[in-house]
Amino acid sequence: MTTNTTRDAATTAAGTGPVRAGGGTSVLLRDLTRAFGVTRALDGLSIEMAPGELVALLGPSGCGKTTALRIVAGFEIADTGSVLVDGKDISSVPAARRDMGMVFQSYSLFPNMSAQDNVAFGLRMRKIGTGGRRKRAGDLLDMVGLGPQAGQYPHQLSGGQQQRVALARALAIEPRVLLLDEPLSALDAKVRLQLREQIRTLQQRLGTTTLFVTHDQEEALSIADRVGVMSNGKLEQLAAPDELYTSPASAFVAEFVGVMNRVPGELRGGGMVTALGSTMPVRGHIPDETPVDVLVRPEDLTMQVVEHGNGIVTTRTFLGSVTRVGVQLDGDVAVQVDRPSAESAALAPGASVSVSLPGQPVLVATRRVS
Numbered sequence: 001m002t003t004n005t006t007r008d009a010a011t012t013a014a015g016t017g018p019v020r021a022g023g024g025t026s027v028l029l030r031d032l033t034r035a036f037g038v039t040r041a042l043d044g045l046s047i048e049m050a051p052g053e054l055v056a057l058l059g060p061s062g063c064g065k066t067t068a069l070r071i072v073a074g075f076e077i078a079d080t081g082s083v084l085v086d087g088k089d090i091s092s093v094p095a096a097r098r099d100m101g102m103v104f105q106s107y108s109l110f111p112n113m114s115a116q117d118n119v120a121f122g123l124r125m126r127k128i129g130t131g132g133r134r135k136r137a138g139d140l141l142d143m144v145g146l147g148p149q150a151g152q153y154p155h156q157l158s159g160g161q162q163q164r165v166a167l168a169r170a171l172a173i174e175p176r177v178l179l180l181d182e183p184l185s186a187l188d189a190k191v192r193l194q195l196r197e198q199i200r201t202l203q204q205r206l207g208t209t210t211l212f213v214t215h216d217q218e219e220a221l222s223i224a225d226r227v228g229v230m231s232n233g234k235l236e237q238l239a240a241p242d243e244l245y246t247s248p249a250s251a252f253v254a255e256f257v258g259v260m261n262r263v264p265g266e267l268r269g270g271g272m273v274t275a276l277g278s279t280m281p282v283r284g285h286i287p288d289e290t291p292v293d294v295l296v297r298p299e300d301l302t303m304q305v306v307e308h309g310n311g312i313v314t315t316r317t318f319l320g321s322v323t324r325v326g327v328q329l330d331g332d333v334a335v336q337v338d339r340p341s342a343e344s345a346a347l348a349p350g351a352s353v354s355v356s357l358p359g360q361p362v363l364v365a366t367r368r369v370s
Helices: 003-013 065-073 115-125 130-143 159-172 189-206 217-223 241-246 251-256
Strands: 027-036 039-049 054-058 080-085 100-103 177-181 209-214 226-231 234-239 261-268 272-275 278-281 292-296 302-305 311-318 322-329 333-340 352-356 363-366
Touching: 027 065, 039 065, 039 080, 039 234, 054 065, 054 217, 065 100, 065 177, 065 209, 100 159, 115 130, 115 159, 130 159, 159 189, 189 217, 209 217, 217 241, 226 241, 226 251, 234 241, 234 251, 251 292, 251 363, 261 333, 261 363, 272 292, 322 352
Parallel strands: 054 209, 054 226, 100 177, 177 209
Antiparallel strands: 027 039, 027 080, 226 234, 261 272, 261 292, 272 278, 292 363, 302 352, 311 322, 311 352, 322 333
8 A cells, every 4th residue: 555545544534523423414616626737627616415415426537526526525725616514614624624534446445454443443533432433343344244354454355345344434433524536446347336336325324415426427327316427627517317318408418428329410590400301499509510410319219110211220239128229321320229129129230210300309519520
């Protein structure tokens, strides 16, 4: 373990305030900016979190999500803006005095301490007695399913078990806010799924206000009350997972969350657009530049087998109850269409199909230049 990792582990687990019962704390990030040289990591970021809420920050590498989390933790200082916890500005409060728990991607466990001692570390820093430390650490290890491994050292534990110990350690001090910095990205898919479900269950049980940073959209959509999608230091949209998917606020959000087709379209007057022979209203921003593409989800396209259609089936991928069909449209445009598997027997590669758009409002974006 490096010196920095050890310091982060100590800072994360330590705290000076009284042990609190979980119940949720309001958090407000107000107009945060942060630049590193010419790179603007945060550009006026504002987020309000309700007590007990789990908010996930989602976005590509370099979008500013980890910088935002480190500012909340106190490991980074914003150039401008403030962080308020229960209405109190903590921007100048040192990290060790913020009463927050943090779980890192790299676990950051002390290698010379058992699982129980790692979990109890923050309590020891708070001068909690030996009996109280052992009981609290034991309860938390039981809660994350690691009671039998209490006496084992980090090198004797799997990656998933180490991350459970790190989570238990962060929760042991009953933090006002829990911060999770891509805690599952180093784990394999099966363990990642199990642990994210456990994190969500524990978070709801304890009522701890939680900020979760990830680049994995499935992870964010499955675990969070609300998801904030970030791009270039700005918040593109903050909404419940279903709203984010069905009603994205921008082309960036639409294409970053889930699968999205681009179909060539032509803008009409009155905020209308025509594509694949259908004319429909444009929802949201209408680009000044032309030509444009219509953005549409695979499940929102309609398709039927016809003798002379506007497309040819190229691929057919079984996904359980749904089959995803790749179609090459006239004009060298490729799209994906989702159909119920029970109705997709005739959609073999080479089949002629007619693909059309729904009449509902759609997002449009300036066409990409290839």
